[in-house]
Amino acid sequence: MFEIVTARWLAENLKKFEIRAPRIAAKQQAGQFVILRVHDHGERIPLTIAAGDAVAGTITLIVQGVGKTTQLMNSLEAGQVLRDVAGPLGLPSEVRNYGTVVVVGGGVGSAIAWPTARALKCAGNRVLTILGARSQDLVVLEDELRQVSDELFVMTDDGSCGERGLVTDKLKQLVQNEQRIDLVLAIGPIPMMRAVAEVTRPRGIRTTVSLNSIMVDGTGMCGGCRVLVGGETKFACVDGPEFDAHLVDFTVLAQRNAMYRDAEHDALERFQNQPQRDLQRVDHQCRLIDKHPELQQRT
Ligand SMILES: Cc1cc2nc3c(=O)[nH]c(=O)nc-3n(C[C@H](O)[C@H](O)[C@H](O)COP(=O)(O)OP(=O)(O)OC[C@H]3O[C@@H](n4cnc5c(N)ncnc54)[C@H](O)[C@@H]3O)c2cc1C
Ligand code: FES
Structure with a gap:
C-alpha cells in the first residue's frame, strides 16, 4: 500500500498529491505515468507522474476530479493510503535539444505537460508555453511552468486572466511571428489537441500529443x-x-x-449519493497499515 504524504488543492477540482513510492520515484522519467487503485474494489486509473523525488522516495500526482475514481481520490488526505500504484509505465517523452519548443497545455493537460516541459528546458531548448483554461481559477501550475519557460502565455475563454481566446489563437500568432518552431507538444482535451495538429500540419511543424x-x-x-x-x-x-x-x-x-459514458455517469452518481462505502474501504486500509506497517511500500 502507498501512503499519501501530502495533499493540497491547487484549483477547484484539482488536487496535488505526494505519494510514498520509492521504487517508482527512483526510476520515473518525464512523460511516464502510473496506474493506481484507491482501494481493492476500485477501478484502475492512469495518472501522469508530475514529478519524482528519488531522495525523499515520493512521486507527485495532480488529479482533476472528473468522475467517480478521481473524485474519490481527491477526497483523500495526507496520512491515508492507496491500495496499489503500478509504474512507471509508458514510454518516456523523447527529450533532446530541438531548438524552439512550444508547449500547449489545456486544463489538467498543463499538469501532464509540466514534467516534459521541465525536461525540455533542461535539455537546452527555448521553451514557449501556452496555458489554456475556461477562466482564471482554472489556470493551473502557472508559476511552475513559468519557471521552466522562456515565455509563458495564458489564454482564457472569458479573458479573466491573460488574453481572451483559445490556445490555438496564440499558437497561430507564434507560428507566424517566430522564425522557427522545431516542436509543438500539446496536451489537453481531444478537440484542443486536434485543433493544434491542424494549425501545425500545413507548416510541417513536428507536433506531439499525449x-x-x-x-x-x-x-x-x-x-x-x-x-x-x-x-x-x-x-x-x-x-x-x-x-x-x-x-x-x-x-x-x-x-x-x-x-462507457452511461456507466461512468451512474458510478459517479452512486458515489456522490453514498460516498461512505468507498471511504470505509480506504479507512479499513489505513487501519490495516497501522496494524501491519510492513504492508506499506517503503523501499
Ligand atoms: C496516460 C494518461 C495519463 C493521465 N494523466 C492524468 C493526470 O495526470 N491527471 C488527471 O487528472 N488525469 C489524467 N488522466 C486522465 C484520467 O486517467 C481520467 O480522468 C480518469 O481515469 C477518469 O476516471 P474517473 O473514474 O474519475 O472518471 P470516469 O467517469 O470513469 O471517466 C471520465 C472520463 O475519463 C476518461 N477515462 C475513464 N476511465 C479511464 C481510464 N481508466 N483511463 C483513462 N481515461 C479514462 C473517459 O474519457 C471518461 O469519459 C490521464 C490519462 C492517461 C491515459
Ligand atoms: S491499457 Fe491495456 S493494452 Fe493498454
Whole structure:
C-alpha cells in the first residue's frame, strides 16, 4: 500500500498529491505515468507522474476530479493510503535539444505537460508555453511552468486572466511571428489537441500529443487503450502515451473514450449519493497499515 504524504488543492477540482513510492520515484522519467487503485474494489486509473523525488522516495500526482475514481481520490488526505500504484509505465517523452519548443497545455493537460516541459528546458531548448483554461481559477501550475519557460502565455475563454481566446489563437500568432518552431507538444482535451495538429500540419511543424485513452492494465495486454495512428493500431500504454499528432485519428479516440459514458455517469452518481462505502474501504486500509506497517511500500 502507498501512503499519501501530502495533499493540497491547487484549483477547484484539482488536487496535488505526494505519494510514498520509492521504487517508482527512483526510476520515473518525464512523460511516464502510473496506474493506481484507491482501494481493492476500485477501478484502475492512469495518472501522469508530475514529478519524482528519488531522495525523499515520493512521486507527485495532480488529479482533476472528473468522475467517480478521481473524485474519490481527491477526497483523500495526507496520512491515508492507496491500495496499489503500478509504474512507471509508458514510454518516456523523447527529450533532446530541438531548438524552439512550444508547449500547449489545456486544463489538467498543463499538469501532464509540466514534467516534459521541465525536461525540455533542461535539455537546452527555448521553451514557449501556452496555458489554456475556461477562466482564471482554472489556470493551473502557472508559476511552475513559468519557471521552466522562456515565455509563458495564458489564454482564457472569458479573458479573466491573460488574453481572451483559445490556445490555438496564440499558437497561430507564434507560428507566424517566430522564425522557427522545431516542436509543438500539446496536451489537453481531444478537440484542443486536434485543433493544434491542424494549425501545425500545413507548416510541417513536428507536433506531439499525449493521448488520454481509456486504460486498464497499462502493460499492453488488455487492448483497452488502442488508438489508430498512421492507420496502424497502437496501444497508448506501451507505444505511447505520446504520438505524432499529424498521424493520430482523433475521431476514433473520441469515440472510444465515450464508450462507457452511461456507466461512468451512474458510478459517479452512486458515489456522490453514498460516498461512505468507498471511504470505509480506504479507512479499513489505513487501519490495516497501522496494524501491519510492513504492508506499506517503503523501499
Ligand atoms: C496516460 C494518461 C495519463 C493521465 N494523466 C492524468 C493526470 O495526470 N491527471 C488527471 O487528472 N488525469 C489524467 N488522466 C486522465 C484520467 O486517467 C481520467 O480522468 C480518469 O481515469 C477518469 O476516471 P474517473 O473514474 O474519475 O472518471 P470516469 O467517469 O470513469 O471517466 C471520465 C472520463 O475519463 C476518461 N477515462 C475513464 N476511465 C479511464 C481510464 N481508466 N483511463 C483513462 N481515461 C479514462 C473517459 O474519457 C471518461 O469519459 C490521464 C490519462 C492517461 C491515459
Ligand atoms: S491499457 Fe491495456 S493494452 Fe493498454
